[in-house]
Amino acid sequence: MALIETRDLGRVYNLDAGRVVALDHVSLDIEKGDFVAVMGPSGSGKSTFMNLIGCLDRPTGGQYRLAGTAVESLDADGLATLRNREIGFVFQQFNLLPRVDALGNVELPMIYAGYDRKTRRERALQALGRVGLAERAHHRPMQLSGGQQQRVAIARALVNSPSLLLADEPTGALDSRTANEILGLFQELNREGVTIVLVTHDAEVGRHAHRLIRFKDGRVIEDRRQEPVDARDLVPEAAE
Amino acid sequence: MRLIEAIRSALSAITANALRSLLTMLGIVIGVAAVIAMVAIGSGARNLVDQQIRSLGANLAIVTPGNVTQGGARLGAGQASTLTNEDAEAIRHEVDGVVAAAPFVQGYAHVVAGGSNWGTRIYGIDLDWFSAREWDVADGRTFDPEEIRRGDIVVILGQTVARNLFSEEDPIDQIVRVRNVPFRVIGVMAPKGQSAFGQDQDDVIFVPLDAGRRRVIGRNYAKDGSVGSVFVKFANEEDIEPGIESMTELLRQRHRIMGEEDDFSIRNLTEIANTASASANTLSMLLAAVAAVSLLVGGIGIMNIMLVSVTERTREIGLRLAVGARPRDILSQFLIEATTLSTIGGALGVGLGAGAAYLVAQLAGWPSLVSTNAIILAVGFSALVGIFFGFYPAQRAARLDPIEALRRE
Numbered sequence: 001m002a003l004i005e006t007r008d009l010g011r012v013y014n015l016d017a018g019r020v021v022a023l024d025h026v027s028l029d030i031e032k033g034d035f036v037a038v039m040g041p042s043g044s045g046k047s048t049f050m051n052l053i054g055c056l057d058r059p060t061g062g063q064y065r066l067a068g069t070a071v072e073s074l075d076a077d078g079l080a081t082l083r084n085r086e087i088g089f090v091f092q093q094f095n096l097l098p099r100v101d102a103l104g105n106v107e108l109p110m111i112y113a114g115y116d117r118k119t120r121r122e123r124a125l126q127a128l129g130r131v132g133l134a135e136r137a138h139h140r141p142m143q144l145s146g147g148q149q150q151r152v153a154i155a156r157a158l159v160n161s162p163s164l165l166l167a168d169e170p171t172g173a174l175d176s177r178t179a180n181e182i183l184g185l186f187q188e189l190n191r192e193g194v195t196i197v198l199v200t201h202d203a204e205v206g207r208h209a210h211r212l213i214r215f216k217d218g219r220v221i222e223d224r225r226q227e228p229v230d231a232r233d234l235v236p237e238a239a240e
Numbered sequence: 241m242r243l244i245e246a247i248r249s250a251l252s253a254i255t256a257n258a259l260r261s262l263l264t265m266l267g268i269v270i271g272v273a274a275v276i277a278m279v280a281i282g283s284g285a286r287n288l289v290d291q292q293i294r295s296l297g298a299n300l301a302i303v304t305p306g307n308v309t310q311g312g313a314r315l316g317a318g319q320a321s322t323l324t325n326e327d328a329e330a331i332r333h334e335v336d337g338v339v340a341a342a343p344f345v346q347g348y349a350h351v352v353a354g355g356s357n358w359g360t361r362i363y364g365i366d367l368d369w370f371s372a373r374e375w376d377v378a379d380g381r382t383f384d385p386e387e388i389r390r391g392d393i394v395v396i397l398g399q400t401v402a403r404n405l406f407s408e409e410d411p412i413d414q415i416v417r418v419r420n421v422p423f424r425v426i427g428v429m430a431p432k433g434q435s436a437f438g439q440d441q442d443d444v445i446f447v448p449l450d451a452g453r454r455r456v457i458g459r460n461y462a463k464d465g466s467v468g469s470v471f472v473k474f475a476n477e478e479d480i481e482p483g484i485e486s487m488t489e490l491l492r493q494r495h496r497i498m499g500e501e502d503d504f505s506i507r508n509l510t511e512i513a514n515t516a517s518a519s520a521n522t523l524s525m526l527l528a529a530v531a532a533v534s535l536l537v538g539g540i541g542i543m544n545i546m547l548v549s550v551t552e553r554t555r556e557i558g559l560r561l562a563v564g565a566r567p568r569d570i571l572s573q574f575l576i577e578a579t580t581l582s583t584i585g586g587a588l589g590v591g592l593g594a595g596a597a598y599l600v601a602q603l604a605g606w607p608s609l610v611s612t613n614a615i616i617l618a619v620g621f622s623a624l625v626g627i628f629f630g631f632y633p634a635q636r637a638a639r640l641d642p643i644e645a646l647r648r649e
Contacts, residue, residue, distance in 0.1 A: 056562060056642045077566045084564020091646065095559045099256045111245065112564040156563070 002029035003067055003163055003195055004053055010061030011048050022048040024218040025062065030197065030211075032163065035190040035228070037209035038199045045218035047168075050199045054087055054166045055079045067163045084112050088157025090167040094149045096141040102128060102152045103137040109160045127155040131185060147178035154185060158194070165189065167198045171205055183208045184231030243576075250577040253549075254584070264545040265585030267538025268625065272589025272618045273596060274531035280597035280610045282524020288606055290517045295432055295441065297373045299477050300509040301484055303331070303470040303491070306502050321466040322503040325449070327494060328470045332368070335472075335486050337479025342368035343449065343467035347457035351445060353405040353416040360401050361444045362418065364452020372473040380412045380427030383448055391450025395423035399431045399442035416445075421455045423447060480508050535621065538585065539629035546578050546633035557637050558645025571638035578630020579623055586622030590615050 011023040023045045030036055040046040051057040052064060055071055058079070064071040067086050074082060083089075088109075096105045106124040115123070128134050131151040141149050150170060157165055167186070171179035187208060190196050198209060206212055207229040214222035254261045305322040328343035345364040350357060363369075366388050370376055377396060387394055395416060402411050411425045432441040447456065449467070472487065474480050484506050491497075491504055550557070557570055565573075594610045 051643050054562075056646075077568075080561065080564050080566040080569075083562060089562050091559075093555075095555060095562075095646070097556060097559070099252055108560070109563040112560075112566070112569060117245075160564075 001068060003032040003034075004028075004030040004197075005065040006053070006062065007064075008062035009049075009052060009059050009064055011045075011052060011057070012060045021218050023052065023059075026218075026220055027062075028213065028220060028223065030195070032195055033190075033193055034211055035187070035196045035209045036198070036211045036213060037206035038197060038213050038215065039201065039203070039206045040215035041201060044215040046199055046201075046215045048218070049215065050166060050168055050197070053164075053197065054089065055083045080112075084109055085160060086163045088154075088160065088162040088165045090150070090153050090157050090165065090170045092169040092172040094141070094146075094153045094173070096149055096152060096156075098141055101138045101140050102133060102144065102155075105141070105152055106156045106159050108156060113160055123159055124155070127159040128152070130158065130189075131155045145178075146174050147181055150174065150178075150182050151185065154182075154189075158189070163195060165194050165196045167196065169200055169202075170198065171200075171202070179205070180231050187228070187231055246573060246576045247580055249573070250580040253577055254581055260545065261581060264541055265538075265581060265588065267541040268535065268582050268585030268622050269538075269589040269592060271531060271533075271535035271538045272586045272622055273593035274534055275528050275618050275621075276590055276593025276610060276614055277596040277600070278527035278531050279524060279614045280594070281600050281606070282520070282527055283609045283611065284597075284601060284606045286517055286520035286524060287609065289520050290513070292433070292435055295435065296509055296513075297375070297471070297473060298510065299474040299480060300372065301472045301474070301480055301487075301506055302509055303327075303472060303487065303504055303506050305469070306505045321468060322495065323467050323470060324465045325467060326465060327491060328368075328467065330490060330494060331470065331472055331487055334490055335483050337474045337476065337483050338472055339475050340368040340372040340471070340473040342366060342372040342471040342473075343469075344369060344471070345449065345452050345457050345468040347452070349418045349445070349456055351401065351405065351416050351418050353411075353414060356405050358401055358404045360398070362452060362456060363444060363446050364449040364457060365446050366449045368473075369446070369471070372471040375432060376430055377427035378430040379410075380425070382427060388448045388450070391448050391454060393421055393423045393451050393455065394426045394448065396427040396429060396446040397425055398429050398444040398446075400440055401443060401445055402428045418445070418447075419456050423451075477510060480510060484508060532621075535625055538622075539582070539625040542578055542582055542626060543629035543633060546574060546630055547636070549577075550574065550633050550637040553637075554640065554645045554648040557640050558642050558648065561640070561642035562646060567638040570640075571634045574634035574637045575627060575630050578634065579626035582626030582630075583619060583623045586619040589622070590618055593618075 007027050009023060009026045010021070013020040013022055026049065038046050038049060048057070052059055053066070055066065056079075059072050062072075066082065069082060071079070071082065097108070103121070103124050106127050107120045110120045110123065125134060125137060128137050131154050133148060133151050133155065136144060136148060141152070144152065170186075171182055174182060183205065186196055186198065198205070200206055207226070208231060209226070210228050211225050212222065213220055303323060323343065325343055328341045332338055332341040343366060347362050348359065349362040350359050367383060367385060370382055376382070378399075380396070382396065383394065395418070397405070397411055405411065405416065406414065411428060414425050415422045416425060417423070429442070429446070435441050472483070474483050487506055488502070492502065495503055497503065560570060597610055600606070
């Protein structure tokens, strides 16, 4: 059984201007442990696809199973619980809470999972260590660089050990060198077994994935496996 | 999310915008302070009124002479003396529940002692007076029954009179002259303070009923055995109403009144006291109600700022939803934030109100009572205000669509 299974997945918006088909009968599987880049221009349906597989939205047609759970039948609370357990989000704008230090930000998903304070603290520190920021645990987002903020966000995404890491333009707000470091971190996490789906319009970013799915007009127009570029090769000093 | 955790995070949100939070709370602070101060001052005033009225004595009625027509001339209430010692005696023995019936005459007299003199009220009383008014001597002794019977020329001074005539000296066994009659001082009354009407109740002297009647007050009390008024004390408050009815019946019989107007009137002083304290109570409730309106205004202020806060933190809400917060988690987060805000405001208000009440009490010389009930009520009510006015903004936050919320700049 694949981690993600969509069958004729569709999403239609009924707007004032009329009916908009944002996603049109998309059927695909994503295996556990894969690193997938979802690409396409704006309006191609890739964001709608990401919202659906991220359980932020419900399909208007078709089925979606995430780690065996039929998502289309869940209510708002069920979706929230599923997001909390199975999905870690990484956003372009990091979306860290400004008043809370790095550790507190990483703890956030565990608060909703109901872990006690001590466990949260331990696991958040561990997750920060995994992205190389253990010594910045008590810095607030404003005191961190963009790359460091994104690392905190990645630690937050990993802390509940989700089955899927879902990244939406994670390097969009970073300079190319920092972007490469973050992509390197993704590849490293992927080698450790984390399943990653990365949504981007940037072909350069897409080259770091093992599989590339391209959307256009709400349909999949390309789906192929590729030899990924190794982030360590592009900027040699980043590997050290 | 656990409650303590939620409150801690609410506190951090509140302190992050300390000035704004403080201004938001101000409505609640002022509202609660006003309620606390009003209730405290109101109940202080009520207690004062109460205490003054009850200083007359509890469960008391007074029988006073009424209108009479004497040979075609109509005399207003109190001008003629229609009551007698025997009336008082009859009331004492024949009316149920009566523990004392104290007939008295009163007048105004100039009192001279050595080089000093003092104008004061003079009462001619019998022994029942002391139990009816619940008032005793502080120094010396009261009259003995023989002195009352004979109408001896002995006197008991009120505190004010004693102070003015003798200052530091011991007045006991001294001679004071009233209308040139030398009275021997046998006692000084305990201080009684102000009456409900602002009269100094200690500015008074007491002499045996007969001595007062014959020697110093005279007037139309000259008729043998007539008295001014009679204080009637009952054992219980419930005895007063039926007691007044049977007293009326008794006096009508004794005065042979059939059909025409009574020549006496009876008033229930305890009822007057109750009415007065009830109206003081109503007044303080009214003040509190007005103050409560400002709490409502404070609540609207909280709703306003919480709506602003929800708008400002839309992305935060989106993020929380994305990482697994259920709508009800968001609802309770904002609800707890509003409630924490209003409860802190309430606590500050209690402090401010208690301080204001204390200050007023000090300045006006009133007793002020900040009751625990008022505090619990005020803080509880401000928490309720927070929940009530926080609900709508919190619900708006909880109903946000995570995708929309995350996209918001």
